[in-house]
Structures are given as structure tokens and as C-alpha cells.
Amino acid sequence: MAGPAIRARELGRALSRSGRVGAVTVASLAAVEPTTGDDDGIALVAAPDAEALRVLVARAGSVVIQGDVLGLHPWLSGTDVPLVVDAYDPFHLEQLEQARALGEARRRAVVRDCVRALNRQLARADLVLCATARQRALWLGHLAALGRVNPVVYDADPAHDLSGLLAIVPFGVPEVPPRAGDRAVVSAAVPGIGPDDELVVWGGGLYDWFDPDTVIRAVARLAPARPRLRLLFLGGAHPAQAGVGAGTAARARALAEDLGLLGTVVHFHPAWVPRTDLDRWLGSALVGVSAHHTHVETEFSFRTRIVDYLWAGLPVVTTGGDGLGALVAAHGAGSVVGEEDVDGYARALAEQLDDPERRAATASAARAMAAGFGWDVVAGPLIDFCAAPRRSPDLLLGEADRELLGLRPASQQPTLRARAGATLREGGPGLLLERLRNRLRPGH
Numbered sequence: 001m002a003g004p005a006i007r008a009r010e011l012g013r014a015l016s017r018s019g020r021v022g023a024v025t026v027a028s029l030a031a032v033e034p035t036t037g038d039d040d041g042i043a044l045v046a047a048p049d050a051e052a053l054r055v056l057v058a059r060a061g062s063v064v065i066q067g068d069v070l071g072l073h074p075w076l077s078g079t080d081v082p083l084v085v086d087a088y089d090p091f092h093l094e095q096l097e098q099a100r101a102l103g104e105a106r107r108r109a110v111v112r113d114c115v116r117a118l119n120r121q122l123a124r125a126d127l128v129l130c131a132t133a134r135q136r137a138l139w140l141g142h143l144a145a146l147g148r149v150n151p152v153v154y155d156a157d158p159a160h161d162l163s164g165l166l167a168i169v170p171f172g173v174p175e176v177p178p179r180a181g182d183r184a185v186v187s188a189a190v191p192g193i194g195p196d197d198e199l200v201v202w203g204g205g206l207y208d209w210f211d212p213d214t215v216i217r218a219v220a221r222l223a224p225a226r227p228r229l230r231l232l233f234l235g236g237a238h239p240a241q242a243g244v245g246a247g248t249a250a251r252a253r254a255l256a257e258d259l260g261l262l263g264t265v266v267h268f269h270p271a272w273v274p275r276t277d278l279d280r281w282l283g284s285a286l287v288g289v290s291a292h293h294t295h296v297e298t299e300f301s302f303r304t305r306i307v308d309y310l311w312a313g314l315p316v317v318t319t320g321g322d323g324l325g326a327l328v329a330a331h332g333a334g335s336v337v338g339e340e341d342v343d344g345y346a347r348a349l350a351e352q353l354d355d356p357e358r359r360a361a362t363a364s365a366a367r368a369m370a371a372g373f374g375w376d377v378v379a380g381p382l383i384d385f386c387a388a389p390r391r392s393p394d395l396l397l398g399e400a401d402r403e404l405l406g407l408r409p410a411s412q413q414p415t416l417r418a419r420a421g422a423t424l425r426e427g428g429p430g431l432l433l434e435r436l437r438n439r440l441r442p443g444h
Contacts (some may be wrong), residue, residue, distance in 0.1 A: 013039075013380065032046045053345070063081050065121065084385060096296065128167070183195050193267060212248065216259065230265060233252070288402055328369070332367075334366065335351070
């Protein structure tokens with residue numbers, strides 16, 4: 001599963017384990033493996049059409065959505081169900097990079113459609129979830145532009161910090177500790193990785209904002225003096241979105257081949273590892289590595305693979321510029337390196353590989369940091385909301401009051417009646433007449 005599916009299922013499990021809500025259903029708009037059935041207290045179901053989804057929504061106390069669900073099912077906006085929008089992934093920023101391969105016209109349209117999808121969802125959300133304090137600032141600005149940061153919402157929030165509208169719920173880690181690594185599983189699946197090799201793992205996909213080339217070049221510098229060094233890219237072709245990251249993966253493979261490392265020192269696993277086996281793979285490595293380019297996606301990202309490394313007790317070596325990397329450095333759970341700094345990556349990897357005591361201390365710090373990311377812990381704001389679901393007070397106002405707040409989807413123009421009603425509330429009949437006169441003047 002990709003990150004959104006993992007997150008949906010794990011948040012559902014956390015809700016179920018809390019004992020504070022009723023039955024929890026996780027629905028896919030595509031399909032569900034027929035063998036899953038009941039999954040740790042939650043029902044996994046498919047809702048491939050509006051009729052199936054309407055049945056689920058009709059009996060729900062609250063609904064949590066991701067992606068462009070309201071674009072696919074606009075009728076949801078008109079329901080009275082409390083709606084939570086999970087915006088942990090600022091996908092409009094990702095598409096600034098990912099859509100380059102589509103050509104400029106198509107790229108512009110994709111980013112436009114992403115922004116429109118976010119406008120629809122944030123305009124209707126009774127609660128918005130994000131992953132970090134940086135993301136909270138991003139979405140607070142977006143909500144303000146849609147009129148959602150208004151006196152009605154502000155006054156209804158006891159803390160006056162808008163936490164009733166926008167809450168931080170990071171990507172989490174399993175509540176159970178990871179199993180021990182199993183190098184035999186890795187060696188059987190990836191020829192060329194032996195039981196005693198020094199394994200460095202890249203634990204996620206290769207997307208267009210990542211920088212695998214710097215890591216490969218760093219390993220190339222270390223390899224002549226370290227004959228047992230191996231770098232494994234664990235995330236192969238995307239299982240649901242064919243072609244996503246294919247260009248980056250192809251360039252990384254070509255670089256490894258040009259350097260004479262492909263299949264001997266640098267290895268690419270062809271597919272994604274099942275989530276249930278991830279601990280066996282990560283636990284067989286000595287270091288978890290990631291690298292990215294520093295641009296706007298980086299600033300607001302939350303690298304879920306880093307959280308996986310922490311859970312597995314792996315020292316982390318990653319590029320700076322994002323919020324999670326700063327936390328890794330602050331907790332002593334790894335090293336943060338500059339963008340495209342091959343020497344820095346080589347040095348950071350060697351420091352971990354050469355010093356078992358340092359590596360053990362860093363791994364211990366990683367596990368301690370992971371304890372704060374348990375799903376039951378991070379899901380707290382969502383659990384609180386679903387235990388006592390409520391509509392956002394500004395969304396319950398009449399048309400004129402909504403217009404007075406400037407509260408409407410960006411694509412929808414207010415009716416003349418709504419504008420007149422808002423003007424009367426703002427300044428009475430005198431202001432209404434003044435604005436009518438202004439509208440009737442030549443040139444208006």
C-alpha cells in the first residue's frame with residue numbers, strides 16, 4: 001500500500017482501539033482485497049459508486065476523506081455529516097515537480113485541478129488534519145483565503161487558536177514493536193546481498209522530488225574501501241499509479257550502471273514490499289537513507305519513510321530542509337546533510353558504519369523518537385472529534401451571513417439575494433443604496 005492507504009487504515013484502527021467511537025469502516029473508492037474482511041476492529045469495504053458511498057455516509061457519525069473525494073462525489077458537500085479533511089499530503093506542491101513529464105499545458109492543468117480540489121474540500125471541512133506545524137501554517141493561510149478563518153470560527157474555539165478547525169495529526173508508526181530483521185528474506189529476493197554485507201536501505205519510492213543520485217555517488221566513493229557495502233532501493237514500481245517516479249528510477253539505475261555498481265553494490269528491488277513485512281526488511285539494514293532536492297515540496301513535506309526508519313531503530317541519514325529532518329537531528333537519531341552534498345553523505349554513512357557504539361546510540365535515539373509517533377498517540381485530535389462530532393459553526397450559517405464572511409467555494413459566485421442580505425447586515429439600508437448607486441454609475 002501507498003502512504004494514503006496506510007494512513008487511512010491505521011487511523012481507522014486507532015479510532016477503533018480508542019473505544020470512544022462506534023463501529024469504524026474504512027472504504028476504498030476503488031477496490032479492497034477480498035481476503036481482508038474485518039481488519040483489527042475495522043471493516044474494510046469497497047464503495048466504487050455513489051450509491052454504495054451514500055449508504056455508508058447515511059449511517060456515519062462522521063466521515064474522513066483524502067484526495068479529491070468531493071470532486072468525485074460533490075453531493076457529499078451538501079450533507080449534514082461532520083466532515084474531516086485529511087490534508088497531510090500537500091499534493092498540489094508535489095505536482096509542481098511530478099507533472100513536469102506531462103508537458104507544460106497538461107502540467108498547468110494538473111496543478112490547477114489540485115488547487116481546485118483542495119479549495120472544495122477546505123471550504124466544506126468541519127475539521128482539517130495536517131502533519132506538521134509547518135503544514136498547519138500552510139493550511140491556515142489556505143483556509144483564510146477561503147474565508148474559513150473568521151470571527152464565527154474563532155469565537156467558537158475556546159483556545160482561540162483555531163485548533164477546532166485545524167489539527168496536527170502526523171503519520172504514525174505501529175503500536176507494536178518491529179520484529180527482528182531477516183537478512184535471509186532480503187538475500188532471497190535480491191541476489192547479490194549476502195548475510196554479512198553492510199546494508200544501507202532507501203525505504204520508499206523514487207519520486208521526482210527525491211535525489212537518489214547523490215546517495216549513489218556517495219556509496220560509490222565508499223565502496224572501494226568497503227567491499228561488503230550494499231545500497232538497496234526498496235520501493236520499486238508504484239503498485240497503483242503506473243509511471244509515477246519512473247523517470248527518476250530510470251536515471252538512478254543508469255547512474256549506478258555507469259559507475260559499475262548496478263547489481264553488485266547498488267540494488268533495486270523491482271516491486272513494493274508488503275507493509276506487513278517491512279520490519280523484516282528495514283531491520284536487516286544498518287542505516288536508513290533518504291535524499292531530496294530543496295524546493296517548496298520539501299518545506300512542507302513529511303517523509304513517512306523516515307518515520308519507518310525510526311520505528312525500525314535505524315540511524316537516519318537524510319537531506320535537511322524539511323521539518324522531520326530537523327527533528328531527527330535534534331533528537332540525535334541520525335545525520336542531516338546538505339542538498340547534493342556527496343561528501344557529506346559519504347561521511348555520514350561512514351560514521352555510522354565504522355562505529356558500532358555510535359550506531360547503537362543513534363538507533364536507541366531513533367526508537368525513543370518513534371515512541372512519540374504511535375498511531376494511538378498521533379490520532380488523538382481525530383479521536384476527540386469523532387467521539388463528539390460537530391459541524392463547524394460558520395458552515396451552518398444562512399446564505400447572507402456566509403456571504404458577509406466571504407465564505408463560499410472559490411468557483412461559486414454569490415447570488416444577488418445573498419449579496420444584498422450581507423450588505424444589509426454590514427451597514428443597513430443606507431449601505432445597500434450606496435452600493436446600488438455605485439453599481440449603476442457609468443463604467444461600473
